[in-house]
Amino acid sequence: MPIQAECQVAELVRLNDHAYSMTLETGEAMASQVSCGQFVHIKCGHSRLLRRPISICEWGKDTIRVVFEVRGEGTAWLSRREPGDRVDVLGPLGRGFDVSGKKLLVVGGGIGVPPMLGCAREAARRGSEVHAVLGFRDEGHRMLTGDFAECCRSMSVISDDGSTGRKGFVTELVEEFLRAQTCGTCDPVLCAGCSGRPVPPEVLACGPKAMLKAVAQVCRTYGVGCQVSLEERMGCGVGACLVCACDMADGHRKHVCKDGPVFRAEEVDWDA
Ligand SMILES: Cc1cc2nc3c(=O)[nH]c(=O)nc-3n(C[C@H](O)[C@H](O)[C@H](O)COP(=O)(O)OP(=O)(O)OC[C@H]3O[C@@H](n4cnc5c(N)ncnc54)[C@H](O)[C@@H]3O)c2cc1C
Ligand code: FES
Structure with missing residues (x-):
């Protein structure tokens, strides 16, 4: 069950000219639910901005690490946070990778x-x-x-x-x-x-x-x-708005946020 929480920024590190690594103190209730390939939806500042989906890079007992590149207003705002600041995080979201292969x-x-x-x-x-x-x-x-x-x-x-x-x-x-x-x-x-x-x-x-x-x-x-x-633009992040709908090989449409973001390659209509 996804959790919405005001999470403290524990660490913000610049990785290169474009990317930042941010560790968030999410609490155990959120971090303990994470599985590989899921994402969090982060409210990036001003109320007119929607949340921004960012993949979970790593997670610990009560922390989640995200790594993001600055692309526009939302991620630029995120990159200006400092340790001790709080950000509104919803997650973990989506269905991730099956990593059980040998x-x-x-x-x-x-x-x-x-x-x-x-x-x-x-x-x-x-x-x-x-x-x-x-x-x-x-x-x-x-x-x-x-x-x-x-x-x-x-x-x-x-x-x-x-x-x-x-x-x-x-x-x-x-x-x-x-x-x-x-x-x-x-x-x-x-x-x-x-x-x-x-x-x-x-x-x-x-x-x-x-x-x-x-x-x-x-x-x-x-x-x-x-x-x-798959990466699609997102609105709600929880399957309620259709912004992230994507075409499947069987003619159906699925929500990248709820049914994905991970799919088996043969499920996807690559020519849509
Ligand atoms: C499931 C998922 C996981 C993601 N994980 C990461 C991640 O781990 N690290 C990371 O840096 N980014 C990730 N992204 C992309 C990230 O969400 C966008 O870069 C971000 O929303 C841009 O917001 P903005 O306000 O800074 O820029 P905007 O002003 O909204 O957009 C700036 C540019 O980014 C493009 N863009 C916006 N949203 C997306 C999107 N969802 N996918 C691809 N391009 C987009 C726009 O077309 C535009 O060219 C992920 C996206 C999804 C859907
Ligand atoms: S983002 Fe709203 S349905 Fe997927």
Whole structure:
């Protein structure tokens, strides 16, 4: 059951030119309910502004950490908070990732990177083998890579301009990773689980829709399960206003805030 609370800012740290990490003292009642990939809806200042959805990056016994980039008025207001200030938080909200797979590849692009850290840490804590592929616009947007390196078996970084990691798109690294997950003798695409094949991974991804669509396509090609976290503009955040409706492959519409933000890739109508 989501809780609305005035939460004290415990820490605000600037991660790069664009992103901030904010730790909120939410209390145990909210923090104890969090599961991987959920989000909080934060009231960003003036009453005319709606709440802003921000993924839960990490959580503790009575704290929640969010990492956000300044995009407009709401996130700019949030970035000006100071330790000791209070912010109105509603959460945890939404349905998150299933991290029960034995081998996981977490894929994050831009502001889709922070929620994947919580997933990676939680899955590693439960004993899964976790690998990460992270995409950034450029060096100035790189964040949290040290945290991923701590809990992941491997981590690769790619950027649009090559200023950090390799130059290119995350899908290239995802494809390389999946290609390597074959026995070495079968055709990598057609290898559908011969006895020599290692444990097939599950891919968990968050980022811009074009990136998610491309990752879903690569996973389909390799016959690998894929969960995606969608980003839509939101109003209420609890399934009451239809702002976040998105088209599904079966012709129905779902609420990203309540039915998602995480869906299985095959559920989504990628051409809508
Ligand atoms: C489930 C979910 C989780 C999110 N998690 C994070 C996160 O962990 N870190 C983070 O930095 N951001 C996250 N976002 C995006 C964040 O909500 C927006 O950046 C924020 O609402 C912008 O508010 P603003 O008032 O600063 O800017 P606005 O003035 O409202 O908008 C500025 C720009 O941001 C774009 N934008 C606004 N809302 C969204 C949205 N929901 N998704 C994508 N683009 C948007 C607008 O199109 C516009 O170009 C998440 C969004 C969703 C739906
Ligand atoms: S934001 Fe209102 S229904 Fe999803």
